[in-house]
Amino acid sequence: MTGRFHLRTFGCQMNQRDAEQISNLLHHAGYRPAERAEDADVVVIHTCSVREKAESKLYSELGHVTRLKRERPGLVVGVGGCVAQQEGARLLDRFRQLDFAFGPQNLRHLPSLVARARERERSLRVDYDDADQRFDLPDRHPDCPRPNAGRAFVTVMEGCDLFCAFCVVPTTRGREVSRPSDAILDEVRRLSDCGVVEVTLLGQTVNAYGRSRPGMARGEIPFAELVRRVADVDGIERVRFTSPHPVFVSDDLIRAYADVPELCPHLHLPVQSGSDAVLEAMRRRYTRGEYLEIVSRLREARPGLAISTDLIVGFPGESDADFEQTLSLVREADFIDSFSFVYSARPGTPATRAAERGQGPPGVDPTVASARLSALQDLQRELTLRHHRQRVGQSVPVLVDGPSRRGEGQQQGRSPENRVVNFESRRPVDAGRIVPVRITEAQPHSLLGTPEADLGASSAHPAAAGGELPLV
Numbered sequence: 001m002t003g004r005f006h007l008r009t010f011g012c013q014m015n016q017r018d019a020e021q022i023s024n025l026l027h028h029a030g031y032r033p034a035e036r037a038e039d040a041d042v043v044v045i046h047t048c049s050v051r052e053k054a055e056s057k058l059y060s061e062l063g064h065v066t067r068l069k070r071e072r073p074g075l076v077v078g079v080g081g082c083v084a085q086q087e088g089a090r091l092l093d094r095f096r097q098l099d100f101a102f103g104p105q106n107l108r109h110l111p112s113l114v115a116r117a118r119e120r121e122r123s124l125r126v127d128y129d130d131a132d133q134r135f136d137l138p139d140r141h142p143d144c145p146r147p148n149a150g151r152a153f154v155t156v157m158e159g160c161d162l163f164c165a166f167c168v169v170p171t172t173r174g175r176e177v178s179r180p181s182d183a184i185l186d187e188v189r190r191l192s193d194c195g196v197v198e199v200t201l202l203g204q205t206v207n208a209y210g211r212s213r214p215g216m217a218r219g220e221i222p223f224a225e226l227v228r229r230v231a232d233v234d235g236i237e238r239v240r241f242t243s244p245h246p247v248f249v250s251d252d253l254i255r256a257y258a259d260v261p262e263l264c265p266h267l268h269l270p271v272q273s274g275s276d277a278v279l280e281a282m283r284r285r286y287t288r289g290e291y292l293e294i295v296s297r298l299r300e301a302r303p304g305l306a307i308s309t310d311l312i313v314g315f316p317g318e319s320d321a322d323f324e325q326t327l328s329l330v331r332e333a334d335f336i337d338s339f340s341f342v343y344s345a346r347p348g349t350p351a352t353r354a355a356e357r358g359q360g361p362p363g364v365d366p367t368v369a370s371a372r373l374s375a376l377q378d379l380q381r382e383l384t385l386r387h388h389r390q391r392v393g394q395s396v397p398v399l400v401d402g403p404s405r406r407g408e409g410q411q412q413g414r415s416p417e418n419r420v421v422n423f424e425s426r427r428p429v430d431a432g433r434i435v436p437v438r439i440t441e442a443q444p445h446s447l448l449g450t451p452e453a454d455l456g457a458s459s460a461h462p463a464a465a466g467g468e469l470p471l472v
């Protein structure tokens, strides 16, 4: 069966990585991408349920696609990801035009779900797949483009055992499962052979990798050792990972920041709140003091380490004083960036269940919560801009992503600290090439610079430059 598919995806980096796999699986099934749902035979909406806003986007997308399906009854429509896992059969009952739904552990079943839908059979796959099989996905199809020639995400574990009070992940992605290290290192070697120079190791609590759970996890080495082995792969110049949890930041991982030069000088370490009372109510398992201690030990190991974070404001019971503690922690940790949101109750989480039972502290007034969010974001803007200004005049190795959205003659890439850097170049520069750029201007969300060398000649790996690619 052949045809065209249109994929809409929302959510975190795990979801972005899953979206690449969905696209790859559909290429293997004979489908090719369509820019617009109107031109597709199969539409897949890949969802996120971490925040209410992302979930509402699904319902508005589904409204649009089901209208299309009324005009073209042969159109196949499926929903994947965390909302599919969370809502399951309810989603199929509510949207009669929907042909199938599948959870994050069931990606590999997608081709058979599409084939059944074309035979007018509706189906649901939301079972927790066998630990060994869920990572068992085909190599990249030659026609399936990688979003960036020089960078790649590599899944090392999935799921989470921590059950933070606000989070749906343990219900939607299931319990913690580590992928065997041999398979991870094989994938990294093959990526390197294709010209990838930067890998980001992915997992919900990525540094919990390798924790032994009889019958489940098969990661045989601790996370810090995995980082070292990935950094040792020939051709890999940059290693990142996301998202770590503070309780699993081991002494050895801190040491790796001192002695593994490939480990980038940037860490995204979610803190969520600066108040001990709120951290306890969120079930985060560390205190403000313990978090700051980790930050300080990391910066001792790697002076100048740029740290970014996630923050939630307006968690039930958060007082003005608690919020002040968050502001002061943000200043003390001197984050280079943060992703902050107003708390939204998600179905089935410990906090939501407590509220449904009439237990737990009262919610924060939405106007107060949004004023807190604005204050927090104002502070972060100030800190980010200060960090950016400190880079002006420095020479930074930029891994090129391709043309910048700023317009013709502008290229874009990422610094080792994961900052977006825009620079002028008369000729396009190959994605995947690392070029030295002198920073000339600090902007609130990015840096501007001038290349320090003549960028005329290509030095990118031939595969990254568009040559023959081995399959990965």
Ligand code: SF4
Binding pocket: 160, 161, 162, 163, 164, 167, 168, 169, 170, 204, 205, 245
């Ligand atoms: S550590 Fe907490 S926030 Fe992170 S995925 Fe697990 S339950 Fe969710």
